[in-house]
Amino acid sequence: MTSFLWGAATSGHQIEGNNVHNDWWQWEAQGFVEGGVRSGIATDHWKRFREDLKLASDLGLNSYRFSIEWSRIEPKEGTWNREALDWYRELINECEKQKLLPMATLHHFTIPQWFSETGGFAAHDAKDKFTRFVKHIAGHLGSRIPLWCTLNEPMVYVVGAYLGKFLPPGRFLPKRASAACRNLLKAHVSAYEMIHRQISKREGPWKNRPLEVGIAHNLLDFHPDRPWHPIEAWTARIFHRFFNLSWLDALAGRKQHFGVLGIIPYPKQVKEAIGRVTADFIGVNYYTKAYVQWHPLAKTENSPSEIPLGLTFCRRKEPASDLGWAIHPKGLAKMIRVASAYKLPLYITENGIADRKDHMRKDFLKKHLFELAKLIHEGIDIRGYYYWSLLDNFEWIKGFWPRFGLYAVEYQSLDRTVRKSALYYKQIIEAHRQNNLSLPPQLACFKKIF
Numbered sequence: 001m002t003s004f005l006w007g008a009a010t011s012g013h014q015i016e017g018n019n020v021h022n023d024w025w026q027w028e029a030q031g032f033v034e035g036g037v038r039s040g041i042a043t044d045h046w047k048r049f050r051e052d053l054k055l056a057s058d059l060g061l062n063s064y065r066f067s068i069e070w071s072r073i074e075p076k077e078g079t080w081n082r083e084a085l086d087w088y089r090e091l092i093n094e095c096e097k098q099k100l101l102p103m104a105t106l107h108h109f110t111i112p113q114w115f116s117e118t119g120g121f122a123a124h125d126a127k128d129k130f131t132r133f134v135k136h137i138a139g140h141l142g143s144r145i146p147l148w149c150t151l152n153e154p155m156v157y158v159v160g161a162y163l164g165k166f167l168p169p170g171r172f173l174p175k176r177a178s179a180a181c182r183n184l185l186k187a188h189v190s191a192y193e194m195i196h197r198q199i200s201k202r203e204g205p206w207k208n209r210p211l212e213v214g215i216a217h218n219l220l221d222f223h224p225d226r227p228w229h230p231i232e233a234w235t236a237r238i239f240h241r242f243f244n245l246s247w248l249d250a251l252a253g254r255k256q257h258f259g260v261l262g263i264i265p266y267p268k269q270v271k272e273a274i275g276r277v278t279a280d281f282i283g284v285n286y287y288t289k290a291y292v293q294w295h296p297l298a299k300t301e302n303s304p305s306e307i308p309l310g311l312t313f314c315r316r317k318e319p320a321s322d323l324g325w326a327i328h329p330k331g332l333a334k335m336i337r338v339a340s341a342y343k344l345p346l347y348i349t350e351n352g353i354a355d356r357k358d359h360m361r362k363d364f365l366k367k368h369l370f371e372l373a374k375l376i377h378e379g380i381d382i383r384g385y386y387y388w389s390l391l392d393n394f395e396w397i398k399g400f401w402p403r404f405g406l407y408a409v410e411y412q413s414l415d416r417t418v419r420k421s422a423l424y425y426k427q428i429i430e431a432h433r434q435n436n437l438s439l440p441p442q443l444a445c446f447k448k449i450f
């Protein structure tokens with residue numbers, strides 16, 4: 001019997017600290033993060049990972065999603081760092097000890113500085129360099145990792161790096177955006193094959209579980225800001241197709257459409273992805289909705305000035321997180337339905353809220369998990385839920401102020417304190433377990449708590 005995976009997710013650069021060999025480290029030094037903040041030692045997870053995994057297990061979690069930082073493993077091109085590999089080996093040992101099934105992500109926004117200097121994922125040989133790293137990891141650590149995300153949020157990555165300027169290199173370069181989409185798909189397909197090829201012998205507590213490789217894909221529920229406005233209505237549909245569907249179609253072996261007419265040139269098809277399915281599951285990262293705005297002259301924080309379009313993530317008076325992202329649980333159900341049309345198993349690889357005071361998180365969890373329970377009850381094959389994030393962490397261009405954690409981190413002392421909402425999450429997990437429910441969990445179990 002496969003039990004439902006209850007997890008929390010993190011990423012290397014956001015928690016480990018001292019990732020001095022990646023592009024973010026350089027970008028932070030150039031002052032691109034709000035207030036000139038730098039990731040520094042972050043949450044010092046590099047030293048405290050044992051304590052942190054124990055905290056995860058204290059909440060009753062049975063899985064942990066983390067990323068393997070390429071720049072630590074290969075700080076210079078072709079130089080493999082043994083110590084870093086050993087650290088990840090220890091992390092996996094600790095997962096096993098704490099009974100947390102590991103889900104590893106191989107690219108979570110950061111890239112080694114040397115790779116960025118050769119063009120990163122916009123360069124034609126990106127796939128080969130990434131695959132070399134994947135081979136190294138799969139060969140050395142793979143036998144004990146049953147679940148893999150080759151890429152985290154490839155569309156957020158491309159938009160942030162080459163259109164929206166919130167990830168390095170942070171320039172408006174539509175041709176590179178197009179090339180990066182294509183190369184990321186090539187890299188994914190190659191990593192997908194490499195992991196399956198390289199890991200023949202499985203070991204550890206999950207050795208009998210099928211090896212599953214997918215991506216963690218961010219889906220946004222797009223709406224026109226003014227429903228009557230024909231350009232906004234049309235653009236919302238185009239963005240849905242570009243941002244949400246293009247990767248799902250590509251993973252399903254369908255025709256790829258990584259372009260937007262008049263903005264992002266359509267790249268050539270990646271032949272090796274056509275006519276075959278290159279994912280064993282789809283990971284859904286869901287947070288909020290996005291209102292598309294057409295304003296030929298105005299410039300907003302979220303709108304690159306080069307195009308007359310902007311995005312906002314909530315309307316005035318709409319309940320929203322500290323980051324101003326609308327709380328919209330129905331959107332989770334909607335996006336799961338979109339992904340489920342591709343007939344692959346699903347994991348909710350991220351869902352969470354920035355809520356420093358912890359006064360919205362409990363309700364957020366309750367409403368999103370209720371939507372999830374209904375869909376599982378309907379028969380949609382959803383195999384796990386990972387809350388973002390286990391700990392407060394470095395929220396990229398925003399710095400440390402957004403607080404997503406089940407555990408609050410006090411950045412002076414680095415003390416971790418459990419949030420009340422995390423105890424609520426624990427209660428849900430316990431109730432689910434006590435009812436001894438196999439998948440799909442019965443709604444009754446959730447109703448007891450709701």
Ligand code: IFM
Nearest residue numbers: 011014153285350388395
């Ligand atoms: O912190 C990020 C994470 O790195 C990717 N998904 C969204 C999270 C919240 O913004």
